[in-house]
Amino acid sequence: MSGTAERQVEKQAEYVIDVRDIRKNFGGMRVVDGLSLQVARGEICGFLGANGSGKTTTIRILCGLLAPDGGSGTCLGLDILRESQSIRRQVGYMTQRFSLYEDLTVRENLELVAGLYEMDQPREAVGAIIGRMDLRARADQLAGHLSGGWKQRLALTACVLHRPALLLLDEPTAGVDARARREFWDLIHDMAGGGLTVLVSTHYMDEAERCARVVYLAGGRIVVQGSAEDLIRDVGLTTYDATGPTVEAAVPLLRAAPGVEAATMFGRVLHVAGMDRAALEAAIRARGAGLTWHEVPPRLDDVFIHLLARESRDGGAEAPR
Numbered sequence: 001m002s003g004t005a006e007r008q009v010e011k012q013a014e015y016v017i018d019v020r021d022i023r024k025n026f027g028g029m030r031v032v033d034g035l036s037l038q039v040a041r042g043e044i045c046g047f048l049g050a051n052g053s054g055k056t057t058t059i060r061i062l063c064g065l066l067a068p069d070g071g072s073g074t075c076l077g078l079d080i081l082r083e084s085q086s087i088r089r090q091v092g093y094m095t096q097r098f099s100l101y102e103d104l105t106v107r108e109n110l111e112l113v114a115g116l117y118e119m120d121q122p123r124e125a126v127g128a129i130i131g132r133m134d135l136r137a138r139a140d141q142l143a144g145h146l147s148g149g150w151k152q153r154l155a156l157t158a159c160v161l162h163r164p165a166l167l168l169l170d171e172p173t174a175g176v177d178a179r180a181r182r183e184f185w186d187l188i189h190d191m192a193g194g195g196l197t198v199l200v201s202t203h204y205m206d207e208a209e210r211c212a213r214v215v216y217l218a219g220g221r222i223v224v225q226g227s228a229e230d231l232i233r234d235v236g237l238t239t240y241d242a243t244g245p246t247v248e249a250a251v252p253l254l255r256a257a258p259g260v261e262a263a264t265m266f267g268r269v270l271h272v273a274g275m276d277r278a279a280l281e282a283a284i285r286a287r288g289a290g291l292t293w294h295e296v297p298p299r300l301d302d303v304f305i306h307l308l309a310r311e312s313r314d315g316g317a318e319a320p321r
């Protein structure tokens with residue numbers, strides 16, 4: 001093997017996604033703005049950001065469905081500009097919209113997908129995956145009669161049927177109940193354990209916490225990235241909890257105080273957060289007297305609320321859906 005080819009294989013082994021300076025405009029609006037991203041083999045990478053921050057557009061570029069206006073790189077070792085058709089055939093791509101046939105059974109849908117991928121021995125492949133994804137009891141049920149959680153599981157099954165090495169999942173569990181989401185993520189982790197690489201966009205904090213790395217986008221750029229612990233540490237918020245009989249009355253007072261970025265009730269507990277420790281503690285003393293306060297470690301949702309608030313202050317974030 002030539003030195004260049006060896007380096008190619010090494011690089012491919014290291015990063016399944018390796019793109020630089022990706023840019024995309026829609027009608028004069030810059031939606032992806034110089035995004036560079038590397039995702040290692042077997043990594044589960046979470047894609048987060050406000051509505052409209054460019055997650056779906058980036059995912060569509062990575063899976064070869066959309067051509068970028070600028071930038072370069074590879075996905076599965078294939079050039080995103082010149083080999084998009086091969087990328088499309090080799091990745092598993094799942095959107096939040098259920099795109100299978102509701103009037104076909106689970107098995108029929110999967111056989112159809114196996115046919116589209118021109119798989120050898122499609123029946124055997126479908127039988128095997130039905131077992132592996134625990135769909136046996138529902139194999140002969142119409143897809144349209146499945147609950148939301150089972151539909152998502154079927155959609156995931158359809159996109160791993162051709163054994164892709166990379167899964168690109170765009171809000172795959174939107175609107176699915178907590179148990180089905182947890183089971184869906186158990187499957188993702190099982191598959192990543194087998195070497196599958198996953199890039200998944202989500203608005204759910206519990207899902208972000210299940211990613212080895214979280215990449216946070218604002219205005220089509222990566223603003224922060226790292227493990228949940230890295231992000232919590234790097235952002236550097238101070239957070240306190242309070243309890244007491246007058247806790248609810250303190251909420252509007254604290255929200256209006258300098259140094260308090262967020263004051264939110266969780267059940268009977270008031271949770272406050274701020275970037276300036278001295279100002280936050282002064283606000284607690286002045287406006288939270290009579291309550292019992294204790295400092296608590298910041299959580300990932302504190303970090304994202306902070307980033308979203310910063311973005312709307314600076315302009316650019318869309319209103320929540």
Ligand SMILES: Nc1ncnc2c1ncn2[C@@H]1O[C@H](COP(=O)(O)OP(=O)(O)OP(=O)(O)O)[C@@H](O)[C@H]1O
Nearest residue numbers: 026027031049050051052053054055056057058171
């Ligand atoms: N085909 C298109 N034509 C014009 N504008 C588009 C197109 N696709 C996306 N956009 C715009 O690009 C911006 C980014 O959209 P994108 O769907 O990538 O964001 P997102 O981060 O996935 O948002 P969400 O969390 O709401 O799914 C939005 O303002 C959107 O309206």
